[in-house]
Amino acid sequence: MFRGYHCMEYILENFILFLSCLTVFINCMLPVPLRINSFHVPTPAVTGDSILLRCAYELGNETLYAVKWYKNAGEFFRYVPASDPPLKMFPQNGIDVDMSKSDQNNIYLRNLSLESHGNYTCQVSTDRPFFRCVQTTRQLEVVVPPSDGPVLMEEKSYYEVGDNVSILCNSGKSKPAPELKWYINDQLAQSDLYDKETVVYPDQLESSSLALRFRLKPDVLHNGRVILKCVATLKHIHAVTIKEIRAAASKDASPFTLSLFLIAATFLMRRLTRD
Ligand SMILES: *[C@@H]1O[C@H](CO)[C@@H](O)[C@H](O)[C@H]1NC(C)=O
Ligand SMILES: *[C@@H]1O[C@H](CO)[C@@H](O)[C@H](O)[C@H]1NC(C)=O
Ligand SMILES: *[C@@H]1O[C@H](CO)[C@@H](O)[C@H](O)[C@H]1NC(C)=O
Numbered sequence: 001m002f003r004g005y006h007c008m009e010y011i012l013e014n015f016i017l018f019l020s021c022l023t024v025f026i027n028c029m030l031p032v033p034l035r036i037n038s039f040h041v042p043t044p045a046v047t048g049d050s051i052l053l054r055c056a057y058e059l060g061n062e063t064l065y066a067v068k069w070y071k072n073a074g075e076f077f078r079y080v081p082a083s084d085p086p087l088k089m090f091p092q093n094g095i096d097v098d099m100s101k102s103d104q105n106n107i108y109l110r111n112l113s114l115e116s117h118g119n120y121t122c123q124v125s126t127d128r129p130f131f132r133c134v135q136t137t138r139q140l141e142v143v144v145p146p147s148d149g150p151v152l153m154e155e156k157s158y159y160e161v162g163d164n165v166s167i168l169c170n171s172g173k174s175k176p177a178p179e180l181k182w183y184i185n186d187q188l189a190q191s192d193l194y195d196k197e198t199v200v201y202p203d204q205l206e207s208s209s210l211a212l213r214f215r216l217k218p219d220v221l222h223n224g225r226v227i228l229k230c231v232a233t234l235k236h237i238h239a240v241t242i243k244e245i246r247a248a249a250s251k252d253a254s255p256f257t258l259s260l261f262l263i264a265a266t267f268l269m270r271r272l273t274r275d
C-alpha cells in the first residue's frame with residue numbers, strides 16, 4: 001500500500017491547504033519538529049490480551065489538528081482537540097478500544113482476537129498555517145498459543161535392536177501452527193528422519209505433526225535407552241512442549257528387548273521479552 005495513503009486523504013480533504021503546504025515545502029522554511037518519535041506496538045500479542053499502543057510525537061510550535069489511528073485502511077480512532085468530544089471511535093472488526101484508557105498518545109485495545117491482526121497506523125496532522133501530516137505504520141501480530149502440548153503416538157511399545165522406530169508427534173491447535181522438532185538423545189534429529197504435515201481447521205487454527213523414523217542401532221542406545229523429545233515452538237511466543245520417551249533394557253527379558261516408558265510431559269510456556 002502507498003505509504004502516505006492516509007496522509008494523502010487528509011491533504012485532499014484540505015486541498016487548498018495542500019497548496020499552502022506545498023508552498024511551505026518549496027520555501028523550505030519549516031522549523032522541522034513535527035514528527036513521530038516512537039510508535040510502540042507490543043507484537044506479537046495473544047488472543048484475549050489487552051495491549052497499549054503508544055504513539056509519541058513532537059509538534060514543535062505547530063498546533064495539533066488530529067491524531068488518527070487506522071487498522072489497515074480503516075480509521076478506528078480519532079483525537080481532535082478542537083472537537084467535542086475530542087475522542088471518537090469507529091467500529092471495526094477485532095478492535096475494542098477502552099476509551100477510558102485512551103488519549104492523544106495511547107490506545108488501549110481490549111480482548112484481542114485473530115481479527116485484531118493487521119497493520120496499525122498512527123497519523124498526526126497539524127492545523128493552520130502548515131497543515132502538515134506525518135504517520136508511521138507497524139504490524140501487530142496476534143497469535144493463539146497451543147491449547148495442549150504435543151501428543152506422541154507410537155506404533156508399538158516394545159522395540160528390539162534393529163527395529164525401526166516410528167513415532168508421530170502431534171501438536172496442539174494454535175495459530176500459526178507450531179514448529180516441531182525431534183531430539184534424539186538431546187541432539188536435533190536430522191531432517192531426513194522427518195515427515196512433516198500441517199492441518200488447517202475451519203476455526204482458522206492449525207496443528208502440525210512430525211513423524212520420526214529411525215533404525216534402533218546399538219550406537220543410539222546409552223545404557224540401553226534412548227531419549228526422544230518432541231519440542232513444539234510457536235514463533236515469538238515460544239510455547240514449548242517437551243515429551244520424553246525412554247527406552248530401557250528390560251530386566252526379565254533378553255538384553256535386546258527394550259521397553260518404552262513414557263516418563264515425562266511438561267508444558268512450558270514462556271513469553272519472551274517484547275520489544
Ligand atoms: C516556529 O518557530 C520558529 C522558530 O523556532 C519560527 O521561525 C516560526 O515562525 C514559528 N512558527 C510559528 C507558526 O509560530
Ligand atoms: C472477547 O472477544 C470474544 C470474541 O472475539 C467474545 O466472545 C468475548 O465475549 C469477548 N470477551 C470480553 C470480555 O469482551
Ligand atoms: C501489512 O504490511 C505488510 C508489509 O508492510 C504486508 O505484507 C501485509 O500484507 C500488510 N497486511 C495487511 C493486512 O494489509
Ligand SMILES: *[C@@H]1O[C@H](CO)[C@@H](O)[C@H](O)[C@H]1NC(C)=O
Pocket residue numbers: 162163164215
Ligand atoms: C527398517 O526400514 C528399512 C527401510 O528404511 C527396511 O529396509 C528394514 O527392513 C526395516 N527393518 C525392520 C526390522 O522392519
